[in-house]
Amino acid sequence: KDTSGDASSDASQSGDLITIGFSQVGAESDWRVANTESMKSALSEENGFKLIFADAQQKQENQTKAVRDFISQEVDIIVIAPVTETGWETVLGEAKDAGIPVIIVDRMIDVSDDTLYSCWVGSDFKQEGVDAANWLVEYMDKQGTGDAEHNIVVLQGTIGSSAEIGRTQGFDETIAAHANYKILEEQTGEFTQAKGQEVMEAFLKKYDNIDVVIAQNDNMAFGAIDALKAAGKTPGKDVTIVSFDAVKAAFESMIAGDMNVSVECNPLHGPRVSELAKKLMAGESVEKIQYVDEGVYPAETAEKELPNRQY
Ligand code: AHR
Numbered sequence: 001k002d003t004s005g006d007a008s009s010d011a012s013q014s015g016d017l018i019t020i021g022f023s024q025v026g027a028e029s030d031w032r033v034a035n036t037e038s039m040k041s042a043l044s045e046e047n048g049f050k051l052i053f054a055d056a057q058q059k060q061e062n063q064t065k066a067v068r069d070f071i072s073q074e075v076d077i078i079v080i081a082p083v084t085e086t087g088w089e090t091v092l093g094e095a096k097d098a099g100i101p102v103i104i105v106d107r108m109i110d111v112s113d114d115t116l117y118s119c120w121v122g123s124d125f126k127q128e129g130v131d132a133a134n135w136l137v138e139y140m141d142k143q144g145t146g147d148a149e150h151n152i153v154v155l156q157g158t159i160g161s162s163a164e165i166g167r168t169q170g171f172d173e174t175i176a177a178h179a180n181y182k183i184l185e186e187q188t189g190e191f192t193q194a195k196g197q198e199v200m201e202a203f204l205k206k207y208d209n210i211d212v213v214i215a216q217n218d219n220m221a222f223g224a225i226d227a228l229k230a231a232g233k234t235p236g237k238d239v240t241i242v243s244f245d246a247v248k249a250a251f252e253s254m255i256a257g258d259m260n261v262s263v264e265c266n267p268l269h270g271p272r273v274s275e276l277a278k279k280l281m282a283g284e285s286v287e288k289i290q291y292v293d294e295g296v297y298p299a300e301t302a303e304k305e306l307p308n309r310q311y
Helices: 030-042 060-072 089-097 125-143 162-175 193-206 218-230 248-255 270-281 299-308
Strands: 018-024 049-055 077-080 102-106 119-122 150-156 181-188 212-215 240-245 261-264 289-291 296-298
Touching: 018 030, 018 060, 018 270, 030 049, 030 218, 030 270, 049 060, 060 077, 060 089, 077 270, 089 102, 102 270, 119 270, 125 162, 125 212, 125 240, 125 261, 125 296, 150 162, 150 193, 150 218, 162 181, 181 193, 193 218, 212 218, 218 240, 218 248, 248 261, 248 296, 248 299, 296 299
Parallel strands: 018 049, 018 077, 077 102, 102 119, 119 289, 150 181, 150 212, 212 240, 240 261
Antiparallel strands: 261 296
């Protein structure tokens, strides 16, 4: 079995197994690591698969190359967690010409011809952004500062990824209905802790009135929390931290009093992709678009919820 990250193994040796070529975004966050684990454990030999795993290191051009490798190896199914939404027409056209079904997982793609992929399963990122804004407004109301001026900075994810596009749109459109909430600036932290910290440090040099940080994933929030502490601020109290993903470490951060809320993004797509792949191979019809269920976890739920978290 080859799950080494090398897309060059010989798919023809796989016997009765369903050979899947999976192009993963990278390993930028706790969420992504949990997603990779879920995919590898569900798409195992014991479950009837031979998985060829390719890590794109957050670069879409690496994904294009991986998909072409999968096509030349004549895999049964191609699975892509796309880095960005656009730029897929040509290579997916090549997969279609080769007769290989494509499953898109996690983030979406933006193509004019939806026959270029068989199905998609993932998160409603725009709804996550809406949920974050609504939680923030309700929280400030409960704190008695609902009518005060609030100054927000946003650490965005990878620009052009549907996680960034949806969360930005959902949050910005919802918060725009509240004139006392001002977005000072939005900058990408590339979904990583290190970049999240770096961008937050720059924000703190530029603005002295930040009282809300929206981090589009937990790892960037952890970096922002470190930057705020180093600047003598108290995250969770004088700066409200709103995050996304709801990984285990976010619950620990909430219990420690540093983070105020994490909007869930579910990474456990392995079993869903396994079911879709088996149905496609059997010639059965599948749902074209499937959204997963997700919740909102404020700090007061963290202690009770942490033992139940799977990632
Ligand atoms: O596409 C899902 C997003 O990608 C997660 O929020 C983030 O942690 C990951 O990098």
